[in-house]
Amino acid sequence: MSNSSSGSSGSSVVSAQIHPANAAPLVTKLADQALEDASRQFAFTTRLDDIVAWGSKNSLWPMPYGTACCGIELMSVMGPKYDLARFGAEVVRFSPRQADLLIVAGTITEKMAPVLVHIYEQMLDPKFVISMGACASSGGFYRAYHVLQGIHQVIPVDVYVPGCPPTPEAVLDGVMTLQRMIGEHTPRPWRDNWKRPAFIKSV
Amino acid sequence: METTSQQFDLIRSDLSQFSLGTSVLSPATIEKFKFLTTPVGDDVLEVPREAIPALFRVLKESGRFDFFMDVTCVDHLNQMAGRTRRFDVVYHMFSSKTYSRLRVKTQVGEGETISTISNIYKAANWFEREAWDMFGVVFEGHPNLTRLLTHHEFKGHPLRKDYDADHQQHCSSALPLHFTDDATFKPGDRQLVPLNIGPSHPATHGTLRVMAEVDGETIARANVELGFLHRCFEKMAETHPYNQVIPYTDRLNYCSAPINNIGYCKAVERLLNVEIPPKAQAMRVILTELSRIIDHFVCLGANAVDLGALTGFFHLFTYRELVYTLFEKLCGARLTVSMTRVGGMAQDAPEGWFDDVLDACKKIRGGIETVEGLLTGNKIWQQRTQGAGAITAENAIAWGYTGPCLRAAGVGLDLRKAAPYYMYDQLDFKIPVGTTGDVYDRYLVRVAEMHESLKIIEQVCKNIPEGDYTIRDKSIVLPEKSDVYGNIEGLMNHFMLIIKGLRR
Numbered sequence: 001m002s003n004s005s006s007g008s009s010g011s012s013v014v015s016a017q018i019h020p021a022n023a024a025p026l027v028t029k030l031a032d033q034a035l036e037d038a039s040r041q042f043a044f045t046t047r048l049d050d051i052v053a054w055g056s057k058n059s060l061w062p063m064p065y066g067t068a069c070c071g072i073e074l075m076s077v078m079g080p081k082y083d084l085a086r087f088g089a090e091v092v093r094f095s096p097r098q099a100d101l102l103i104v105a106g107t108i109t110e111k112m113a114p115v116l117v118h119i120y121e122q123m124l125d126p127k128f129v130i131s132m133g134a135c136a137s138s139g140g141f142y143r144a145y146h147v148l149q150g151i152h153q154v155i156p157v158d159v160y161v162p163g164c165p166p167t168p169e170a171v172l173d174g175v176m177t178l179q180r181m182i183g184e185h186t187p188r189p190w191r192d193n194w195k196r197p198a199f200i201k202s203v
Numbered sequence: 204m205e206t207t208s209q210q211f212d213l214i215r216s217d218l219s220q221f222s223l224g225t226s227v228l229s230p231a232t233i234e235k236f237k238f239l240t241t242p243v244g245d246d247v248l249e250v251p252r253e254a255i256p257a258l259f260r261v262l263k264e265s266g267r268f269d270f271f272m273d274v275t276c277v278d279h280l281n282q283m284a285g286r287t288r289r290f291d292v293v294y295h296m297f298s299s300k301t302y303s304r305l306r307v308k309t310q311v312g313e314g315e316t317i318s319t320i321s322n323i324y325k326a327a328n329w330f331e332r333e334a335w336d337m338f339g340v341v342f343e344g345h346p347n348l349t350r351l352l353t354h355h356e357f358k359g360h361p362l363r364k365d366y367d368a369d370h371q372q373h374c375s376s377a378l379p380l381h382f383t384d385d386a387t388f389k390p391g392d393r394q395l396v397p398l399n400i401g402p403s404h405p406a407t408h409g410t411l412r413v414m415a416e417v418d419g420e421t422i423a424r425a426n427v428e429l430g431f432l433h434r435c436f437e438k439m440a441e442t443h444p445y446n447q448v449i450p451y452t453d454r455l456n457y458c459s460a461p462i463n464n465i466g467y468c469k470a471v472e473r474l475l476n477v478e479i480p481p482k483a484q485a486m487r488v489i490l491t492e493l494s495r496i497i498d499h500f501v502c503l504g505a506n507a508v509d510l511g512a513l514t515g516f517f518h519l520f521t522y523r524e525l526v527y528t529l530f531e532k533l534c535g536a537r538l539t540v541s542m543t544r545v546g547g548m549a550q551d552a553p554e555g556w557f558d559d560v561l562d563a564c565k566k567i568r569g570g571i572e573t574v575e576g577l578l579t580g581n582k583i584w585q586q587r588t589q590g591a592g593a594i595t596a597e598n599a600i601a602w603g604y605t606g607p608c609l610r611a612a613g614v615g616l617d618l619r620k621a622a623p624y625y626m627y628d629q630l631d632f633k634i635p636v637g638t639t640g641d642v643y644d645r646y647l648v649r650v651a652e653m654h655e656s657l658k659i660i661e662q663v664c665k666n667i668p669e670g671d672y673t674i675r676d677k678s679i680v681l682p683e684k685s686d687v688y689g690n691i692e693g694l695m696n697h698f699m700l701i702i703k704g705l706r707r
Binding site: 065066067068069071072073075076079080081094106107109110111112113114115116118119141142143144145146147148149164165167199200201 | 352353354357361366367368369370371372373374375376377402403404405408409410430431432433434435438439450451453454457458460501505516517520521523524527537538539
């Protein structure tokens, strides 16, 4: 896919050759032909949705919400060997307002749940959530009094990555899955219908 | 380290010498003290609850025990035979000079209180809060007896036997900024900038919340909140057989998981009075030291990242991956290996693994030197770490510091030398010690420790003992798979160990 700036150079050809006030029919025809030729060389047509999705999926800015073991594996994912930068997602933001991908890596306890919701609400749309590992996805093997049994109870999750902790390859696969979902405009009813759970107060 | 009887004699003489002025510890009270030794050789002192503060004042003032290790409780709800009070409160003491240990036990009934000792040992402050949070035992006179681990809306005390392990209680909000000594605090009152750091902040590398008031770049005061990663390890351990607890221990210490596997299994083996074979000991030492190195990698890498030095992180993680590869070769997992079993290791090392370890050591040594080159003499690094967070040796002990942070403060305490286990007394290595206890010293101690660990690994790898990797006691260790599928005894052995857990 070529980039969008060649699209605008196509339109500048139009404005240079045709002035609507004194355009004769022949000139118009020639100009149309020229535009046609030029666009075949430099431009492409697309839908706005598609170009936005293409940009969005290749520049995911992750906010790592690392609370436990998965956070350490997430460091490996960002590290030199697995290098998340290859997928356009290396710009790690610790401010939720600058991030569009929340990677919840680690156990979320009952005490942490309101904080997680607060952070999620601060993120701007479009925003996506990857639940990394067994604990974030279901509470894992902590069926225990102080552990939230899956973050889906409080925020909408787009991709679950299984493992305890998942291998870095699995996390990369999760990111690629999310990229595919964004590119294909997969409907996300869990996101569209999400409401803050009743048991969590707004801040 | 004194023998049991020597230690008890010393404590007895301390009691008569130091307690003259205190009316509580009359000779009649001391008569009621029980000096016991457990079957595995731990010294236990059972005392009436009223004697606790006076006893600890004596232990502290005599200098016999300077290290306060832990306060915990035991709930005897279902084992009330022979006792009238429901809880045991257990104090663990340690001496940084003689390395001896003492356990003090007392009984507290439901609705009764026990006097705090946080005014005697500073480190007791949080432990008593934790004990109250978990068991509901009230420590009278405690300056701030509030919940430490569970959230502020939590009802009940989860480590009591009548609290169900899977009974969750949702939390509706995070606590606003607050300070322990200032109940009427409102942000902006004191013309200082209130600053909330965490629990999700890049520099916490985990889940710590620090509430601070800052004057420019100086912290005027700060308060800390924890428990955001309280995963109920103790309750989970109560509801699982011994071998099934091992995976939980990995996740308690996810930067160097094998160390916790080994610590836990070693404790169970001690209770069972089991000695593991030399090869298992050698593998455990190698795993421990590799883990120590990669733990320090995470610490130094993350620390440098926080100061803006991203390069060090990339270098260190390149070498951390080498160790991950070794772990993967050994057992298939990278981070949470769960490689030990009670009685030895889960499986033998694959062929050539020890040579791979030696190869990796060479590369890691180069990597550590590279990072030293980046940081040790670096002016920015020095200026931002020297003098920061300094602590004296006395304070470090009083607040219960351990590990490299304690050694950076100048206390040369390391259990590998103080109470050698496995083959550590036959190995040649040093304990690096700092002088000022600041962040720079902690960095230097960690770097030196990594070099010592490499030395240890190389010594062990060159002399791997022959023999089995685990004991073969049928009541403890699972049978080989060929026996499980090959004969009925093996099958039954496997079945009973899995269903009922190990028992003696």
